[in-house]
Amino acid sequence: MNIDWNAFTPGSALAGGLLIGLASAWLILMNGRVAGISGILGGLLNNERGNRGWQFAFILGLLAGPGIWALFHALPAIEIRASYPVLIAAGLLVGIGTRYAAGCTSGHGVCGLSRLSPRSLAATMTFMFGGFATVYVVRHLLGA
């Protein structure tokens, strides 16, 4: 293993992680809801009565983040190298996969591991494996 020390940003990664943890803690303690983003977006698409309000507000908060950030500070880089067809394939897989698994990086990865859920640990290990394997194939076998 070969660590890219120039790319590694331990300070901002840890600080950002604490904020993500704070947001998840806030939503479970104040609203009694798990901050699982695929579940919230999926629930919103199901148009569940009684959940629409908070689900819509949470997604709106995610969307408003960059705009409010930009009022005070330059936005950090968002580099998207994937082509549109690849982004479409990736979006479809992420959409279907997270709904079947009932969770993504936030719901299983952050909240599930914080709850010490074995199901979420299995999900997190599986999607991490899927991500590592895919990048290995794309970058090192196909050389893209």
Added chain:
Amino acid sequence: MNKATFSAFIAGLIFSFGLLLSGMANPEKVLGFLDLFGAWDPSLMLVMGGAIAVGLPAFALAKKRQAAVLGGPIQLPGKRALDKRLILGSLAFGIGWGLAGFCPGPGIVASGALEPGALVFAVAMIAGMLGFRLLERRAS
């Protein structure tokens, strides 16, 4: 807008700031973590570690409480089964994550920054979720 709705907005906003600050709204940085056999960027591990460090005591407290601060029950997932849906779904998600470097949260945040590629990803993700709903309805 009631208190609970405003509270959920604040939670989403803090989450969004966390993703931006940590660099996780940037797919290239996420792919740097997933490239275990190339020049590896371990940052994502610290993001998860930091989030779980706050999450652990919060969820321990949530399990003990009867109700949320703003009222209503605390709704924690009750499923325990490690089934095929969990594993195959997570595998499909992981492959999609590795292809573009986007998972749902960063895809939505980068869409909020009006990045065209993120909007394309987000529309496809929503289509995938609607596809799941269609398949579920047919099955039932």
